Amino acid sequence: MPLRLAELAVRFGCELQGDPDALVERVAPLQEATPGSLAFLANPRYRRFLAGTRATAVVLDAATAAECPVAALVAPNPYATYARIAQLLHPQPPVTAGRHPSAVVEDGAQIDPTASIGALAYVAAGATIGPRVVVGPGSMVLAGARISADTRLVGRVTVCENVRIGERCILHPGSVIGADGFGQAPDAGAYVKVPQVGSVEIGADVDIGANTTIDRGAIGDTVIADGVKIDNQVQIGHNVRIGEHTVIAGCAGISGSAVVGRRCMIGGMVGVVGHLEICDDVALTGRTMVSSSIRQPGVYSSALHADEARRFRRNAARFQKLDELARRVRKLEGAAGVQGEDDE
Amino acid sequence: MPLRLAELAVRFGCELQGDPDALVERVAPLQEATPGSLAFLANPRYRRFLAGTRATAVVLDAATAAECPVAALVAPNPYATYARIAQLLHPQPPVTAGRHPSAVVEDGAQIDPTASIGALAYVAAGATIGPRVVVGPGSMVLAGARISADTRLVGRVTVCENVRIGERCILHPGSVIGADGFGQAPDAGAYVKVPQVGSVEIGADVDIGANTTIDRGAIGDTVIADGVKIDNQVQIGHNVRIGEHTVIAGCAGISGSAVVGRRCMIGGMVGVVGHLEICDDVALTGRTMVSSSIRQPGVYSSALHADEARRFRRNAARFQKLDELARRVRKLEGAAGVQGEDDE
């Protein structure tokens, strides 16, 4: 479905530079675009590809518009504007209402007639599937779970008993929502399983990546607020609460009963210890380990970065005696009569 | 099924403080409990909620019993006692013997008549399913695998060829037991796959979390002993051995041929390098990296914790010259005639 630049400019509030009747029908990277493609420029590292682009049009900001050799859609936030246009050019296939003959839907499941239940999907008795929901192939919605309108379980998603999922969510393959939290009471050298009687409540517009797991609450629910975006292979423990519009990158883990604020940005492989709080507007760079509450917005880190292995090993060996080294410096300061800062 | 406090006190060996005929029928957190609920107090951080609780009864220890405004079940280990009572109040649904019509059971599978085979589950020829086992919806038990009595594959669990699983285990969705270990022999700049001819042996009372993977042995088996509890997204390599009653938190990884002792506590995101040993009774705090054998019981760590990013970066830059800094201190000690400790 080719679209006129004039129409895109109006619809998305861009300033148009170039032929209003030019047509775009797909997106492409600046350096690989061919006529008919729309590209974008948001990251300065790709600016060098602008001059040579063969795209029909480029979404970019006012600062780079003058350099654009082809038509331009000028927007204050080119990446978001590009995303919206790309959604239009590459729409989701329409939802085909009905059940695949191989799907298994138990009596007592409530399925909206506009929903789509895919091949080999399973919907248990007492589950509720809302309007235009897609239960993709091989997905499983267990008893009492509720999936709200326009949510899409892409395929092979597991939604356990009584989990509630809001509107317009996307859940990717292999994600498991509402498995038991890890509750183990130590007793006489062994462990007693603590029943996990809570559930999971997921708001609207939440994305959940492939093979991500979100556990049900021990007592009370695990809560993921509206607009949260979660990447692949993230683990979220029981009774965690994640605030609105927080993003969590791949392989991060949030331990049980941690509370994460709104608009946080949690980098890849970040670990958050349980039973603590992170306030709103905190950014954690990749692989940060959070082991006590964070009460000030800001950026936090804790990961050392790659170094040549031999040098790293030497420094790491010194680290194991760092306390001693500090004491030696203190002693030198005493001997020299130099005023050191308080090192306790 | 409401239960009398007197009955609970007798059954679980608690001292009862309050009305023996009071009834509880569910569990709830102290601060949200309503009449009919049983709460518990084990973690001192929740003690502040005790005075205001509306629970019918609270499980707690002798030290806090006097503060309890409602009936109390006094136990030396309130968390374990709570767990046992919660199991009674919130029992697993009974196992419905038989096969769902959509399940696929090959000729030559041996299935105990009391077992339950769920929707769209698959049991291959030569697999053995014991008494009261639940093969939940979408689970797959491949040839020669053996699942012992009262074990529950919650749903979408994969049990590969010849894997043996003991009694009373719980395996959560997405777990994969017995996929090939990562055996790759380098040869002339490429790799030759090393066939993984061993299997996996899992003892009794083992819990395995969602999307956890336990690989089959290269030669000989990977062994998980009785009572081991494993959280979500844990990776256990080929020929690993885990001792009795060890717990492993989410996202930990144990590399091939490592041997972990009994009663260890392995924190979230811990990494254990292959071909080493960890003795009994070792605790590894979250994200510890173990790269040589640990022969003394105790607590071990290696993760730096979150700091304000700019400060962290400055310190990390100094770390990259830590060896040099130590040499400079040594030189100062020489110049000052101060006796430093041996820093080699």
Added chain:
Amino acid sequence: MPLRLAELAVRFGCELQGDPDALVERVAPLQEATPGSLAFLANPRYRRFLAGTRATAVVLDAATAAECPVAALVAPNPYATYARIAQLLHPQPPVTAGRHPSAVVEDGAQIDPTASIGALAYVAAGATIGPRVVVGPGSMVLAGARISADTRLVGRVTVCENVRIGERCILHPGSVIGADGFGQAPDAGAYVKVPQVGSVEIGADVDIGANTTIDRGAIGDTVIADGVKIDNQVQIGHNVRIGEHTVIAGCAGISGSAVVGRRCMIGGMVGVVGHLEICDDVALTGRTMVSSSIRQPGVYSSALHADEARRFRRNAARFQKLDELARRVRKLEGAAGVQGEDDE
């Protein structure tokens, strides 16, 4: 199928020491081998088991051949030679052409008559399944995906739309190839989903471990080259490119648009930040964090190792003041008139 040592020696170019007519029919570890078994010795730590082995024959190198108490197949690379013989002794079961009656194959899927489609597998319209491909039980191949000859989806593998997989690959259970990359454009305090219109291209002879995820490209493809071997629970972001014969151990994560060279060895739990490059022949030890491009072949590290927790905590506390400590040393050097190295 017992094999004569003479035949193995000829076929794999080994020097034979011992009875050419002796037969082996299975592999076993040196210390557990019984007559009829073939063992191998490649790792010096197992040399102590050689003298007592009861194997019929051992694959080893010239340096250890003289110590071998039984027949020996002497090879320059015993591990690779062992791997090849083990493949012969423990072959994959032959591919049974045809479709399991419970498989769901949509009209418009192209399936080679020699391919095997397992129980409860799903192949969408427009998918192409090549000769002798195994689509194991519960696997799912979505529209437009193409699986080339002799590739094996072990079971419960998800291959999303338009993904292309080369010849002789092995994909383990729970792996998800081609789920959406994590593209989220921030806009006014919330996020707009960036459509992921690229796909995934996987070369020949690639192994992919259980529960590993490889995302489709945002624009353009994610590319995994020939001979790449990937362990379990690895996460590979959109538009990543991995070069030939690189190996990636368990739980590693490669962020979007990173480019990894050929013949790299990426250890377990390694993290690679997005939009950077790692050149050919780089080894990253376990849990290394790469946050800027690596342009020199070599070995790189960044993980501190386990230490007794109390000592670690003391050292970590000093680390938080390491910059200050360095300044104090500088000051001492000034006071002493000692020439320190430049510490800026």
